[in-house]
Amino acid sequence: MNRWFFILVVTLILPAASARAETKVGFRQLGSTSPIVVARGKQSTINIRSNYTLDGAYSVLFDRPGITAKFLETRPIAAPRSGRGRPGTPFRFEVDVPTDQPTGVYELRVATPTAVSSVAHLLVTDLPVIEEDAKKENGQPADAQHVDVPVAIAGVCEKTEDVDCYVVTAGAGQSLTFEIFAQRVTGAVHSMQSGGGTYLMDPILTLSTVSGQVLMQNDNHVGGDAFITYTFAADGDYVISVRDARYIGNTKYVYCLKISDRPHAHAVFPMAVQRGQSQPVKIVGHQLGANDAATVSADESATIGWDSHIVTADGGPTNPVPILVTDTPQVIAEDGNHAADAATPLTLPVGVSGRFTENDQSHRFTFEAQKDHFFRFDIHAHRLGLALDATVEIQDAAGKKLMDGDDGLQTKDPTLYFKAPADGTYTLLVRDLHDRGGDRFQYHLSAKTSGPDFEVHGEYYYAQIAPGTRMAWFVKLKRFNGFTGPVEITVNDLPDGVSFEPITIPSGMNHCMVNLVADTNAPVSASLVTVSGQAAIANPNGEQQIVTRIGRVTCELQSQGGGQARWPVKTSIVGVTNPLDLLSVTADPKEITLPKGGQAEFTVKIKRNAEFKEPVTVAMSFMYFTNSFGDQLPPGVTLAKASTGRLAGETLEGKIILEATDKALTVNRLPIAALARVPITFSITTNYASNPVYLTIPDTEAVSGD
Numbered sequence: 001m002n003r004w005f006f007i008l009v010v011t012l013i014l015p016a017a018s019a020r021a022e023t024k025v026g027f028r029q030l031g032s033t034s035p036i037v038v039a040r041g042k043q044s045t046i047n048i049r050s051n052y053t054l055d056g057a058y059s060v061l062f063d064r065p066g067i068t069a070k071f072l073e074t075r076p077i078a079a080p081r082s083g084r085g086r087p088g089t090p091f092r093f094e095v096d097v098p099t100d101q102p103t104g105v106y107e108l109r110v111a112t113p114t115a116v117s118s119v120a121h122l123l124v125t126d127l128p129v130i131e132e133d134a135k136k137e138n139g140q141p142a143d144a145q146h147v148d149v150p151v152a153i154a155g156v157c158e159k160t161e162d163v164d165c166y167v168v169t170a171g172a173g174q175s176l177t178f179e180i181f182a183q184r185v186t187g188a189v190h191s192m193q194s195g196g197g198t199y200l201m202d203p204i205l206t207l208s209t210v211s212g213q214v215l216m217q218n219d220n221h222v223g224g225d226a227f228i229t230y231t232f233a234a235d236g237d238y239v240i241s242v243r244d245a246r247y248i249g250n251t252k253y254v255y256c257l258k259i260s261d262r263p264h265a266h267a268v269f270p271m272a273v274q275r276g277q278s279q280p281v282k283i284v285g286h287q288l289g290a291n292d293a294a295t296v297s298a299d300e301s302a303t304i305g306w307d308s309h310i311v312t313a314d315g316g317p318t319n320p321v322p323i324l325v326t327d328t329p330q331v332i333a334e335d336g337n338h339a340a341d342a343a344t345p346l347t348l349p350v351g352v353s354g355r356f357t358e359n360d361q362s363h364r365f366t367f368e369a370q371k372d373h374f375f376r377f378d379i380h381a382h383r384l385g386l387a388l389d390a391t392v393e394i395q396d397a398a399g400k401k402l403m404d405g406d407d408g409l410q411t412k413d414p415t416l417y418f419k420a421p422a423d424g425t426y427t428l429l430v431r432d433l434h435d436r437g438g439d440r441f442q443y444h445l446s447a448k449t450s451g452p453d454f455e456v457h458g459e460y461y462y463a464q465i466a467p468g469t470r471m472a473w474f475v476k477l478k479r480f481n482g483f484t485g486p487v488e489i490t491v492n493d494l495p496d497g498v499s500f501e502p503i504t505i506p507s508g509m510n511h512c513m514v515n516l517v518a519d520t521n522a523p524v525s526a527s528l529v530t531v532s533g534q535a536a537i538a539n540p541n542g543e544q545q546i547v548t549r550i551g552r553v554t555c556e557l558q559s560q561g562g563g564q565a566r567w568p569v570k571t572s573i574v575g576v577t578n579p580l581d582l583l584s585v586t587a588d589p590k591e592i593t594l595p596k597g598g599q600a601e602f603t604v605k606i607k608r609n610a611e612f613k614e615p616v617t618v619a620m621s622f623m624y625f626t627n628s629f630g631d632q633l634p635p636g637v638t639l640a641k642a643s644t645g646r647l648a649g650e651t652l653e654g655k656i657i658l659e660a661t662d663k664a665l666t667v668n669r670l671p672i673a674a675l676a677r678v679p680i681t682f683s684i685t686t687n688y689a690s691n692p693v694y695l696t697i698p699d700t701e702a703v704s705g706d
Helices: none
Strands: 008-011 029-034 037-039 043-051 059-062 068-071 089-096 104-112 120-125 129-131 151-156 163-170 175-181 203-209 214-219 227-231 236-244 254-260 264-269 272-274 277-286 293-298 305-309 321-326 330-332 350-355 362-369 374-380 390-395 401-405 415-419 424-432 442-450 453-459 462-465 470-480 487-492 498-500 503-505 511-518 525-538 544-550 553-558 564-569 572-576 582-588 591-593 599-608 616-619 622-624 627-630 637-639 653-660 667-672 675-679 685-689 693-697
Touching: 029 120, 029 254, 037 043, 037 129, 037 151, 043 104, 059 068, 059 525, 104 525, 104 572, 120 254, 163 254, 175 203, 203 227, 214 227, 236 254, 264 321, 272 277, 272 293, 272 330, 362 442, 374 390, 390 415, 401 415, 424 442, 453 487, 453 525, 453 544, 453 627, 462 470, 462 511, 470 487, 470 525, 470 627, 487 511, 503 511, 511 667, 511 685, 582 675, 582 685, 591 599
Parallel strands: 037 120, 129 151, 272 321, 330 350, 462 572, 591 693
Antiparallel strands: 008 059, 029 043, 043 089, 059 104, 068 089, 104 120, 151 254, 163 236, 175 227, 175 254, 203 214, 203 236, 264 277, 277 293, 305 321, 350 442, 362 424, 374 415, 374 442, 390 401, 390 424, 453 470, 470 511, 470 685, 487 503, 487 525, 498 511, 525 544, 525 572, 553 564, 582 599, 599 653, 616 675, 622 627, 637 653, 667 693, 675 685
């Protein structure tokens, strides 16, 4: 789901950073935050763990505005990388949350004069916050820590077979909700490995009497996070226990357990409201009071897209729930099973809110299509924390399946592009993959005409650039519906003194390198940025329009065995730093012509920081063993084996030799650059870039000599 995210830069007062350059600098690999939850309207002290020091931290950047933070450490703290799976060294920050701050999970980044950080998380709540009492054992019901309701408990399952027990007092007929945030507040942490190669905590909640009689248990409600709602039959004390489902423990396994008697909403139905209108909705949730009805409104200035909104039940305001604000007409799918001869006709574009209240239900919709016209069908359910694992299927008028769709990219929600093979009426079938139903088995379907289109993906999670140097990011295009046109790549909201080499991905190519450069006088600073692509695409009427697609951001995770994995996040960060390992990377000449079937070369020179002695890899692509995470060369062009692959010792100069097949893509002054890759860990490298080299591949082949 593409979205704009607001950016907050918080300037902190800090001791002066050391003038000595820190060599072998990797980005700050943040670990878990503790306590992981803070109350809005209050100041709180939190610890952010990091492999590599956060000394001199001057900015904390959140994915939404409002929260401010201050670095509290006044003395340097060594934080050497302590090995795979270690929790990292804690650094104290004071966090100030406004009283009107929206609740929910926030991404944060930290910037220091020598590096920028990976993602950490912080949960903001409107419940009173307490911490697990670390001085007392609470592993048995008899030793449970007593808490008052409502409450948000910040805890840690820090050791193998750790169980944390909390006791609450409830009255007969009283309903409480118990919700844990564990995977949702650590899912994008760079390294969450634990013993045996396991990764995230898999929390399970168990509600019992003080004598140990189990009343209810839950696992995997929203992702891997558990949820329980329970109405008590008798006055008394009751125990809620938290553990990992595999009895694994780790100091990185932080969690927040929210216990509340307030209204709790999972969703509303229908799930969308048109801008400038009001929509009656049913609140799907618990402890709502006598009436689960509410009204959702969006004024004319409301922002289009999915966002979290508070709705008001009889019992008071709920937690925020996802609601779509749209200009597209909306309809409600009739509850129940839609027989083949009772499909709901749709006039596109349209949004549909549907739900399966019982098992073995499916919904059918018909739409009219003309031959060779394109359509897009997009389901939102899993991405919103709902239980539905949707599948979609297109059938012709005779009921023959033409195509289907299941999981999307790192989501169980399908997106289906369809090209009509002939004029006629087609049926769209929506169902749960396992034919399940219930209160949380609902969805929103977006159905619209489509056409040539594209998505922007790639490697632009972080960059740290010393003044006068360059860093490499990589963009990949995913083209749809026959789109072959050029796409201009843009980076917005860069720090002062930072720019990028203009780059347009030409027709016939689906990737490029984004060459970021810091001026020689660029001040130390950092900002969250967005990568986007723009292209001129004809609309259904044949008129050219400029289409902008915001880049999908993924974080870099350290997976089992030290490998690399990717997971979607909200933020990209660029920071200007003190001098790093390499002071410059230069390429000459700056213009090369590569004939089809021939070769061309240029020289690469590096200038080292005096303290940096280790080998540097010279490359043209971002490789991890045999996996390519970023490419820049046109199709048909490769790096020749005779190229310099490594600069070690006193060797500071090498050669890049490019060779082209006779079918290589024709390009005119395409900016490319040499990479000088500095290994930081087994799986992490810093990709320094040279100045641009403008590559031209003429339309004619090389002519062989006599």
